[in-house]
Amino acid sequence: xxxxxxTNADKRIxxxxxxxxxxxxxxxxxxxxxxxxxxxxQLRDKLADGSTVTIVSMAPESGKEIVRKALAxxxxxxxxxxxxxxxxxxxxxxxxxxxxxxRATGFDxxxxxxxxxxxxxxxLPGALAEYLGVPGLTYVRELSVEAGRVxxxxxTETGYQTLSAPTPALVSVTKSxxxxxxxxxxxxxxxxxxxxxxLALTDLALVKPVGGDGAKTEVVDLAAPPAxxxxxxxxxxxxxxxxxxxVEFLKERKLL
Amino acid sequence: MKNxxxxxxxxxxxxxxxxxxxxxxxxxxxxxxxxxxxxxxxxAGAKAIAETLKAYPLDAIHVLDDASVDKLLxxxxxxxxxxxxxxxxxxxxxxxxxxxxxxxxxCAARLDAGMTSDVVEFKTDGGRVSCVxxxxxxxxxxxxxxxxxxxxxxxxxPNVFTAKQSxxxxxxxxxxxxxxxxxVTLEEDVDEAAAELGVEEASVVVSGGRGMGGPExxxxxxxELADAFGGAVGASRAAVDAGWVSHSHxxxxxxxxxxxxxxxxxxxxxxxxxxxxxxTAQTIVAINKDGGVPIGEFADLLVVGDxxxxxxxxxxxxxxxxxxxx
Numbered sequence: 001x002x003x004x005x006x007t008n009a010d011k012r013i014x015x016x017x018x019x020x021x022x023x024x025x026x027x028x029x030x031x032x033x034x035x036x037x038x039x040x041x042q043l044r045d046k047l048a049d050g051s052t053v054t055i056v057s058m059a060p061e062s063g064k065e066i067v068r069k070a071l072a073x074x075x076x077x078x079x080x081x082x083x084x085x086x087x088x089x090x091x092x093x094x095x096x097x098x099x100x101x102x103r104a105t106g107f108d109x110x111x112x113x114x115x116x117x118x119x120x121x122x123x124l125p126g127a128l129a130e131y132l133g134v135p136g137l138t139y140v141r142e143l144s145v146e147a148g149r150v151x152x153x154x155x156t157e158t159g160y161q162t163l164s165a166p167t168p169a170l171v172s173v174t175k176s177x178x179x180x181x182x183x184x185x186x187x188x189x190x191x192x193x194x195x196x197x198x199l200a201l202t203d204l205a206l207v208k209p210v211g212g213d214g215a216k217t218e219v220v221d222l223a224a225p226p227a228x229x230x231x232x233x234x235x236x237x238x239x240x241x242x243x244x245x246x247v248e249f250l251k252e253r254k255l256l
Numbered sequence: 257m258k259n260x261x262x263x264x265x266x267x268x269x270x271x272x273x274x275x276x277x278x279x280x281x282x283x284x285x286x287x288x289x290x291x292x293x294x295x296x297x298x299x300a301g302a303k304a305i306a307e308t309l310k311a312y313p314l315d316a317i318h319v320l321d322d323a324s325v326d327k328l329l330x331x332x333x334x335x336x337x338x339x340x341x342x343x344x345x346x347x348x349x350x351x352x353x354x355x356x357x358x359x360x361x362x363c364a365a366r367l368d369a370g371m372t373s374d375v376v377e378f379k380t381d382g383g384r385v386s387c388v389x390x391x392x393x394x395x396x397x398x399x400x401x402x403x404x405x406x407x408x409x410x411x412x413x414p415n416v417f418t419a420k421q422s423x424x425x426x427x428x429x430x431x432x433x434x435x436x437x438x439x440v441t442l443e444e445d446v447d448e449a450a451a452e453l454g455v456e457e458a459s460v461v462v463s464g465g466r467g468m469g470g471p472e473x474x475x476x477x478x479x480e481l482a483d484a485f486g487g488a489v490g491a492s493r494a495a496v497d498a499g500w501v502s503h504s505h506x507x508x509x510x511x512x513x514x515x516x517x518x519x520x521x522x523x524x525x526x527x528x529x530x531x532x533x534x535x536t537a538q539t540i541v542a543i544n545k546d547g548g549v550p551i552g553e554f555a556d557l558l559v560v561g562d563x564x565x566x567x568x569x570x571x572x573x574x575x576x577x578x579x580x581x582x
Contacts, residue, residue, distance in 0.1 A: 238562075
């Protein structure tokens with residue numbers, strides 16, 4: 001899971017460092033990741049075979065409180081990849097480092113959100129599956145695990161596919177999959193005792209350099225978008241009048 | 257990187273428009289870099305698609321025509337990876353679509369490539385490629401360059417680049433099958449909405465919000481208006497959260513980002529959550545019963561009135577106009 005600025009906060013990129021400003025903005029759990037956590041909890045409870053749910057997040061140590069919220073939802077423990085040397089990682093470096101952290105932890109199934117509300121690239125799940133060397137099933141709205149295989153309904157732009165693959169595998173979960181639970185008071189209390197294991201760069205034994213130095217992309221320019229001017233407001237006397245005014249406007253703009 | 261490779265998505269025997277936009281952009285960038293423009297097309301009927309691609313300015317069209325690997329991502333990733341490795345240092349272009357993001361990111365991991373997303377413009381100053389993308393829902397325009405790598409993968413925003421036909425040499429080259437056994441099994445592929453255009457790709461999006469009051473308008477008046485324009489139906493988070501329409505239609509921060517020529521917001525107040533998903537539309541027209549809604553601050557035209565009366569009438573007038581021009 002990823003830590004992101006609050007969905008409704010006014011986000012900006014620092015003109016000097018060219019990184020997202022994370023100070024003064026409330027940090028929250030990436031809303032897309034809540035569906036993955038909920039899917040993991042439901043699967044664990046359904047399997048009831050001793051399977052456990054571990055939260056994995058790459059974030060500064062100050063992000064512990066957010067990770068604890070995921071533990072309060074019901075996850076068993078957590079692993080944080082936390083090291084100043086990871087700061088400034090791009091999608092490539094994030095996927096590469098996360099894969100190492102997840103491998104070190106051990107897994108049968110990796111569940112993740114489809115994208116984040118900040119960078120919003122949607123590129124992490126695919127890259128992560130590759131670096132883990134496992135089948136990647138993305139945009140999933142239903143999943144089940146049986147006899148060492150994961151079976152999913154994967155959303156497409158026009159419908160869905162039913163796919164299956166042997167575990168270990170990676171699945172990215174969409175908003176249609178479930179309704180994420182709110183942590184209960186008992187969950188919140190219990191989360192305080194759960195383990196958050198901290199992994200530093202030295203624990204990951206990465207071969208390639210990551211962080212800002214190893215990144216394969218760099219921001220070379222930042223600009224404010226051209227402001228959208230306030231347009232005109234008209235009142236429709238009735239349906240036909242409203243429609244006529246829109247048609248006239250669209251004709252002026254050569255859209256009709 | 258000198259060469260540019262466009263990954264071609266296709267369905268029902270036609271290349272997707274965003275892929276043709278990628279093919280055209282590939283030519284422009286390759287010319288600026290002094291390299292070649294390639295395309296990769298894989299799956300059932302790929303050969304026939306390749307023939308149609310000859311109308312676009314490509315130097316080579318690489319084809320894996322194999323029905324057995326149709327609709328699966330892994331073989332497409334293998335095909336793209338093998339072409340990229342054969343071509344050498346290159347920029348790979350995919351659509352910023354569900355398939356494009358998957359194929360692009362996976363191929364990038366194999367090539368240890370830099371990844372940029374939602375690109376709306378490429379710059380090639382001094383032979384170095386940089387990618388311009390609106391970030392944080394269009395709050396900033398970010399330009400990213402590649403470094404520490406010989407490969408770059410960019411997902412391009414649909415509807416921004418122009419697909420233009422012109423004669424290219426268009427040599428067709430067969431891609432050798434990978435010979436791999438794939439772990440993922442496709443059991444079924446179901447179309448729920450026949451030939452429905454996705455909101456990300458549509459040049460006209462008609463979106464409904466809380467003011468629609470229920471699921472019906474999404475299937476009736478909004479659909480009818482979208483059809484009249486040849487566009488797609490979108491929705492605000494409020495409408496999706498109420499269960500009126502599926503999440504695949506959602507425009508906004510927790511949904512999709514769209515840049516159509518025309519965005520029609522019906523019964524949508526225009527909160528920041530929604531605004532960031534559609535503020536880069538070329539023209540925004542809003543219909544709302546309340547003249548004081550936030551969308552009035554950035555829409556090109558806000559019509560204050562009864563959407564349930566205006567929308568069906570607008571659909572009729574648009575249909576009549578189109579019929580008169582046909």
